Amino acid sequence: MSNRLHDIDPTLPDGIGEIISQIEREENFLVPDGYFNWMEQQITGQVKLEVARNSGVELADDGYFDSLESKIMGRIHLQEMAGSDANEFQVPSNYFEASEKKIIRASAGARIISPGWKAVLYPAMAAAAVVAGIMLFQPVNGIQTDSFAALLEKTELTEADLEYFASEEDYYQLWMDEVDDLLNDTIIEPMPNELQQQDSLATIPNEPALKNIPAEKGNAKKPIDPTTPRPTERQKQEKAISFDDLTEEEIWQYLLEDGGDLFEELK
Amino acid sequence: MNELNKEQLLEMYREPRNREKAFSIIVRENQRAIYYYTRRMVLDHDDADDITQNTFIKAWKGLENFRGESKISTWLHKIAYHESLSFINSQKRVGKVPMEKVEHTLSKSLEADVYYSGDEIQRKLQTAVALLPEKQKAVFIMKYFEEKKYEEMSEITGTSVGALKASFHHAVHKVEDFLKRD
Numbered sequence: 001m002s003n004r005l006h007d008i009d010p011t012l013p014d015g016i017g018e019i020i021s022q023i024e025r026e027e028n029f030l031v032p033d034g035y036f037n038w039m040e041q042q043i044t045g046q047v048k049l050e051v052a053r054n055s056g057v058e059l060a061d062d063g064y065f066d067s068l069e070s071k072i073m074g075r076i077h078l079q080e081m082a083g084s085d086a087n088e089f090q091v092p093s094n095y096f097e098a099s100e101k102k103i104i105r106a107s108a109g110a111r112i113i114s115p116g117w118k119a120v121l122y123p124a125m126a127a128a129a130v131v132a133g134i135m136l137f138q139p140v141n142g143i144q145t146d147s148f149a150a151l152l153e154k155t156e157l158t159e160a161d162l163e164y165f166a167s168e169e170d171y172y173q174l175w176m177d178e179v180d181d182l183l184n185d186t187i188i189e190p191m192p193n194e195l196q197q198q199d200s201l202a203t204i205p206n207e208p209a210l211k212n213i214p215a216e217k218g219n220a221k222k223p224i225d226p227t228t229p230r231p232t233e234r235q236k237q238e239k240a241i242s243f244d245d246l247t248e249e250e251i252w253q254y255l256l257e258d259g260g261d262l263f264e265e266l267k
Numbered sequence: 268m269n270e271l272n273k274e275q276l277l278e279m280y281r282e283p284r285n286r287e288k289a290f291s292i293i294v295r296e297n298q299r300a301i302y303y304y305t306r307r308m309v310l311d312h313d314d315a316d317d318i319t320q321n322t323f324i325k326a327w328k329g330l331e332n333f334r335g336e337s338k339i340s341t342w343l344h345k346i347a348y349h350e351s352l353s354f355i356n357s358q359k360r361v362g363k364v365p366m367e368k369v370e371h372t373l374s375k376s377l378e379a380d381v382y383y384s385g386d387e388i389q390r391k392l393q394t395a396v397a398l399l400p401e402k403q404k405a406v407f408i409m410k411y412f413e414e415k416k417y418e419e420m421s422e423i424t425g426t427s428v429g430a431l432k433a434s435f436h437h438a439v440h441k442v443e444d445f446l447k448r449d
């Protein structure tokens with residue numbers, strides 16, 4: 001077969017190529033025997049179907065109704081064999097009994113997620129962050145200048161850090177301990193003599209705010225247990241006022257001002 | 268089929284009692300051209316069969332609105348062109364053949380195809396054409412295998428003659444490069 005492309009379109013850019021022009025152009029795609037006759041019937045058949053659909057005629061394949069009865073009866077028979085309310089999805093025997101036991105066992109060993117695990121996790125995360133920080137700032141030559149404890153002391157955790165790493169309950173406990181310690185320290189710490197002479201509302205410069213609590217007269221005079229930085233149990237308790245704690249002058253003052261009745265009885 | 272025949276056919280189609288007869292003639296006259304065009308586009312006989320039938324069913328549904336400004340064969344080719352592109356795009360979405368294996372798969376499928384009689388170089392040419400981007404493939408098939416004029420191709424594809432020439436030029440170079448390999 002001659003290459004007719006150049007004759008058809010001489011303006012074709014670059015022609016069709018040297019190699020392509022050497023290939024014989026022949027029809028290599030084959031079709032089954034009688035295919036085009038069949039195709040024509042197929043297409044016209046579909047067109048007739050389309051026409052019938054558009055005209056509202058219901059069509060069915062040849063012999064459709066002959067086989068329909070047996071199909072329906074077959075399905076009814078199958079359903080009767082299986083039972084009218086039988087479930088089509090079948091499970092092995094004792095499946096549900098075994099499943100129940102499995103579920104109970106799994107429930108017993110399951111991890112219950114509650115705020116409690118945070119009490120362990122968050123402090124652990126805080127410790128990990130501290131260790132990571134230490135490792136990050138460790139000198140390059142590998143010589144560790146500070147011990148872990150010293151570095152830990154230098155590491156400052158803000159209240160926000162604590163709040164983040166501790167659960168609500170833990171944080172409340174930490175906060176209460178801190179308040180307790182500060183109050184105890186305030187109680188224990190004797191008021192400097194020079195300040196005792198000043199106005200009780202005066203503040204101590206450059207001291208933490210909690211230490212600004214004015215030293216109460218009674219507290220400042222209380223004895224300190226030298227073996228412990230904390231006050232003794234007796235100090236912690238509110239003392240009941242007795243006559244032993246009062247001077248004679250104070251007793252008489254009380255009796256004169258408020259205890260008129262008692263004074264009359266004593267007389 | 269000349270222009271007069273086209274006019275006669277359309278007139279016949281407009282009469283309800285002759286409508287199906289007119290359409291049967293249109294199918295008989297054009298089915299081979301449409302089938303071979305789609306077969307070259309998709310290679311597989313069954314796919315080409317589906318596309319060809321879809322083309323004619325759509326033609327039946329749209330023939331009422333056909334104004335006769337172009338030849339019936341050109342109009343049918345236009346439907347087949349869009350049907351083929353839709354089919355190829357749907358196959359891409361499904362991912363029927365991985366891209367890295369497409370060349371090997373095409374060559375092997377042609378070799379195993381009982382409805383393909385080409386020799387090795389023919390298979391290689393068909394594989395090279397099949398690997399072209401779909402629009403370049405359509406242009407190459409219409410120009411090289413069907414020897415259509417650019418004006419008719421422009422009607423079918425809705426693309427300018429200049430763009431079609433450029434597409435054909437690129438397609439030829441790609442096919443040549445493929446055939447030069449090995």
